[in-house]
Amino acid sequence: MFTLDPRLQADxxxxxxxxxxxxxxxxxxxxxxxxxxxxxxxxxxxxxLEPDMQHRLFDLAAHSAGIVEELAAADKMNIAxxxxxxxxxxxxxxxxxxxxxxxxxxxxxxxxxLDYEVPIRATRTQSLQALLQVR
Amino acid sequence: MFTLDPRLQADxxxxxxxxxxxxxxxxxxxxxxxxxxxxxxxxxxxxxLEPDMQHRLFDLAAHSAGIVEELAAADKMNIAxxxxxxxxxxxxxxxxxxxxxxxxxxxxxxxxxLDYEVPIRATRTQSLQALLQVR
Numbered sequence: 001m002f003t004l005d006p007r008l009q010a011d012x013x014x015x016x017x018x019x020x021x022x023x024x025x026x027x028x029x030x031x032x033x034x035x036x037x038x039x040x041x042x043x044x045x046x047x048x049l050e051p052d053m054q055h056r057l058f059d060l061a062a063h064s065a066g067i068v069e070e071l072a073a074a075d076k077m078n079i080a081x082x083x084x085x086x087x088x089x090x091x092x093x094x095x096x097x098x099x100x101x102x103x104x105x106x107x108x109x110x111x112x113x114l115d116y117e118v119p120i121r122a123t124r125t126q127s128l129q130a131l132l133q134v135r
Numbered sequence: 136m137f138t139l140d141p142r143l144q145a146d147x148x149x150x151x152x153x154x155x156x157x158x159x160x161x162x163x164x165x166x167x168x169x170x171x172x173x174x175x176x177x178x179x180x181x182x183x184l185e186p187d188m189q190h191r192l193f194d195l196a197a198h199s200a201g202i203v204e205e206l207a208a209a210d211k212m213n214i215a216x217x218x219x220x221x222x223x224x225x226x227x228x229x230x231x232x233x234x235x236x237x238x239x240x241x242x243x244x245x246x247x248x249l250d251y252e253v254p255i256r257a258t259r260t261q262s263l264q265a266l267l268q269v270r
Binding site: 044045046047054055058061062063065066069076077078079080081082083084085087096103104105106108109 | 218
């Protein structure tokens with residue numbers, strides 16, 4: 001049975017689940033930052049998934065990148081599966097802006113995450129839910 | 136007409152071109168590190184490509200990740216499209232090892248790249264060519 005890694009659970013909040021992939025918003029108000037987590041037991045590497053799930057995860061990453069790009073008015077989107085710290089497979093979809101906290105470097109490990117104000121998180125989550133669910 | 140970004144040209148060496156995607160080896164002997172560059176004029180974002188090319192690029196990333204994982208005996212594979220510094224669309228496929236120069240952080244911007252010894256680069260390139268071209 002699939003269970004979400006405790007660190008992903010602690011660091012992010014569920015937006016919705018689509019085709020057995022959890023879409024989660026990272027608890028870091030500095031960025032529009034999603035993680036996509038396929039609900040597949042023991043999954044670590046993207047290319048080890050069944051081909052159908054590999055593509056489903058890619059399509060959702062691409063689709064959500066388009067949505068986040070527009071919501072955030074992003075200068076650049078970052079899509080990445082790293083997993084060096086948390087091995088459970090998760091794909092990052094991150095809106096980047098020139099001059100953001102890590103620009104132009106990658107976001108991981110830079111500075112301290114910034115807590116969301118509750119209404120801002122709620123608004124982002126609702127916008128994402130509305131747009132993701134009308135695929 | 137497509138032309139390769141000069142920085143990608145300087146930082147990597149061509150391995151082969153498959154389905155209009157260049158597979159290039161980064162000039163940094165610290166890692167088995169590929170970049171995949173679709174030969175599409177002005178491409179910046181993965182999700183802005185035509186759907187067929189989006190998938191071709193993903194399939195090649197997944198396929199080459201499996202090959203590099205085995206050649207490098209990797210502990211973890213990283214697949215990422217960032218493009219914050221070089222906007223021309225390129226997908227990184229990187230073999231990571233516990234204790235490598237950037238572990239467990241991301242590789243970008245960490246330390247100085249290490250020049251290849253010529254025969255080692257040649258061996259890696261030939262292995263990659265042989266395995267990538269028998270898809």
